[in-house]
Amino acid sequence: MTDRIYLSSPHMSAEGYEMQYIKEAFDTNWIAPLGPNVNEFEKELAAKVGIKSAAALSSGTAAIHMALKAAGVGEGDIVFCQSLTFSATANPIIYQNAIPVFIDSDYETWNMDPNALEEAFKKYPQVKAVLVVHLYGLSADIDKILKLCNEHNVPLIEDAAESLGTIYKGRYTGTYGDYGVFSFNGNKIITTSGGGMLVSNNEERIIKVRFWATQSRDPARHYQHSELGFNYRMSNVVAGIGRGQLKVLDKRVEKKKDIFEFYKRELENLPGVKMMPVNAWNQPNYWLSCMTLSNTCHSERSEESCLRPIDIMVALEKENIESRPIWKPMHMQPFFEKYDFIGEGVSKEIFENGICLPSDTKMSEGDLNRILTIIKGLWT
Secondary structure, three states: OOOOEOOOOOOOOOOOHHHHHHHHHHHOOOOOOOOHHHHHHHHHHHHHHOOOEEEEEOOHHHHHHHHHHHOOOOOOOEEEEEOOOOHHHHHHHHHOOOEEEEEOEOOOOOOEOHHHHHHHHHHOOOOOEEEEEOHHHOOOOHHHHHHHHHHOOOOEEEEOOOOOOOEEOOEEOOOOOOEEEEEOEOOOOOOOEOOEEEEEOOHHHHHHHHHHHEOOOOOOOOOOOOOOOOEOEOOHHHHHHHHHHHOOHHHHHHHHHHHHHHHHHHHOOOOOEEEOOOOOOEEOOOOOEEEEEOOOOOOOOOHHHOOOHHHHHHHHHHOOEOOEEOOOOHHHOOOOOOOOEEOOOHHHHHHHHEEEEOOOOOOOHHHHHHHHHHHHHOOO
16 A cells, blocks of 8 residues: 555654754653743743743643633633634633633634624623634634724633644734634644643733643642642643744745645646635645535536545545545534524535645655645546
8 A cells, every 4th residue: 555645744853853852851850741841842932923921731722721711711601612613622611611602704714703703792792702713724814803802801812723833914823812822732733742832921821820730739838729720731851842843833834835835726726626715914824725615516427426525535545645524613513512603604614515635744746746636536
């Protein structure tokens, strides 16, 4: 069988930056959920994106959880949450015993629709927080969303788990809201194998998050806990991986962009194909290259044999190539379908018609041409 092509897999630096920091952790015996790599990774990531403070945590999910807690979200509170996302965005709302209200996307960004958000504010003026996502590295239209949040005096949390390195109007995503969240899961643009980061210009709240994430241990000689705590801190070893990965972030963004532009150039002229939207104000990190299909019936085909995303996924999988459906919206999920949804169903259409193409930064030109041949073959 031919070598597997992955959707998006870990890509360590050719220079070996990660091993330098890992070796340092072993040599100094800092094999713990604290240490110099954790402290420096926080500082270096904050400096990279241009924000005052950061807390290195065990996952992006943990970072969202801590952002909600820091924003004061508690039992019975309403949180507006983008529907078109991975479940890790919405799950922490439930951890806090709060109530999600799911907001639709628009076609222009694939992210939270400001018009739907405005309707949600009218229906639920008592909302406690807004949780927006920058899907697949595409920035939401933050100016419009932030304006609505400011008008209603509601904190904004940016789930930038998929968009580290994405720039919106001259600033990195994750730095516009009250809190920003990044993920370093194994398939993200840079990885620590598993981990996340919460960033904010509110240094006092980040200090509090570090306290909560270290089991809320009070500054007493004995073990004393006056608040509920969590085991959410990042390990010093994996933080070393993150420090090394951060050095090659710009290279990874450049490669991801090349992959997207290749697909756009070669595939968008096929009937019914439309690549994910890139707006003039948005410099994505192109974490995953995605497209939608519509009207993909050949004149000689019956309606039943029109091409669908699953046809592309199956054809690629037969050749040992990984692809993926677009995230299934949260309001369509069995667990979350009981919660309110506001919108026109755009997220459902993107999900039903979309596909994430292989976007691995280790792919060669030959790999890309192999993928292209398989996909184009479905149109002949």
